[in-house]
Amino acid sequence: MAQVRLVLPPTTARARVRTLRGSIAAACLCLWPALALAQADPAPIPPAPRPSDGELLRPPPAAPVPISAPAAPAAAAAARPSDPPPAAGLGATQSNVHGIGVAGSFATGSGLTYRHYWGNSSIQLAMLAVITDRGNDAVAFVGGSYVHYLLVWNAPGSRGLLPTTSALRVLGGAHYYLKRWKEDTTTEPQLGVIIPASVQKATTSINLGAGLGFEFGAIVRAGFSLSLDLVLTAAFDDKGLDYVLPLPQGALVYSW
Numbered sequence: 001m002a003q004v005r006l007v008l009p010p011t012t013a014r015a016r017v018r019t020l021r022g023s024i025a026a027a028c029l030c031l032w033p034a035l036a037l038a039q040a041d042p043a044p045i046p047p048a049p050r051p052s053d054g055e056l057l058r059p060p061p062a063a064p065v066p067i068s069a070p071a072a073p074a075a076a077a078a079a080r081p082s083d084p085p086p087a088a089g090l091g092a093t094q095s096n097v098h099g100i101g102v103a104g105s106f107a108t109g110s111g112l113t114y115r116h117y118w119g120n121s122s123i124q125l126a127m128l129a130v131i132t133d134r135g136n137d138a139v140a141f142v143g144g145s146y147v148h149y150l151l152v153w154n155a156p157g158s159r160g161l162l163p164t165t166s167a168l169r170v171l172g173g174a175h176y177y178l179k180r181w182k183e184d185t186t187t188e189p190q191l192g193v194i195i196p197a198s199v200q201k202a203t204t205s206i207n208l209g210a211g212l213g214f215e216f217g218a219i220v221r222a223g224f225s226l227s228l229d230l231v232l233t234a235a236f237d238d239k240g241l242d243y244v245l246p247l248p249q250g251a252l253v254y255s256w
Contacts, residue, residue: 094118095220096221096222096256097116098114098116098256099114099115099117099122100112100114100115101254103249103251104251105250106209106233107143107145107174107175107207107209107211107233107247107249108209108231109126109143109144110143110175111129113126113253115253117255120152121146121148122149124144124145124173124253125143125144126143136180136181136182138178138179138180138181139178140176140178142176143174144174145172145174146172146173148170149219151167152165153165153166165216165217165218165220166215167214167215167216169212169227169229171211171212172210172211173208173210174206174207174208175206175209176204177206178202178203178204180201180202181201182199182201183198183199183201184197184198185197185198204237205235205236205237206235207233207234207235208236209247210232211229211231211232211249213228213230214227219255222255223254223255224252224253224254225252226251227251227253228248228249229248231246231249232244232246233246
């Protein structure tokens with residue numbers, strides 16, 4: 001079977017190529033304005049307004065206050081006013097000023113006692129007088145001492161009869177003793193008559209002492225305290241030195 005070919009003239013092919021090029025150029029011209037608008041710069045952002053003078057001088061806002069955690073139960077249980085103050089060594093807080101009680105000592109005085117405190121020290125005065133027979137018989141004790149507390153410690157957990165506060169103390173003092181009495185005598189009988197007579201006599205002594213002891217009870221706060229000391233005592237009478245002995249002494253004092 002015979003084949004038939006259709007051959008176009010060269011002029012027709014060239015005309016079609018020109019027509020295609022023209023169409024492409026026309027399409028590019030139509031799309032160019034759209035591409036130019038798409039690539040245009042965005043609108044500028046307006047600047048922020050400048051703050052006024054009042055806003056510049058206004059202080060910054062306060063920081064929020066943090067909410068604290070609830071206090072622990074142990075911290076809420078503070079020391080009660082009735083509890084004794086903590087005491088350790090010379091750092092113990094002394095709240096007493098005066099004290100009254102009784103004392104018995106051959107070195108620092110016996111009888112009614114007055115005590116005055118300052119800091120970790122005190123002075124104590126004691127006096128006792130017993131007068132009978134209209135003054136013919138009399139015994140008098142007058143003494144004074146200086147006390148320095150070397151160590152004071154507190155034991156708040158103690159129970160029973162044991163005191164909560166104790167102290168180690170050193171002391172020194174002097175004591176004056178007077179004894180006066182009337183001694184009856186008789187004279188030689190005259191004409192068979194015995195004449196009674198009496199002689200007034202007196203003796204005095206001065207005692208000096210120094211020693212170490214302990215005190216228990218209300219030492220730095222109001223209340224009763226008991227002191228027990230061992231004092232090296234030297235006694236002097238009108239004839240000179242009489243004796244040197246370690247003698248005990250004690251005192252019961254209410255302080256406030």
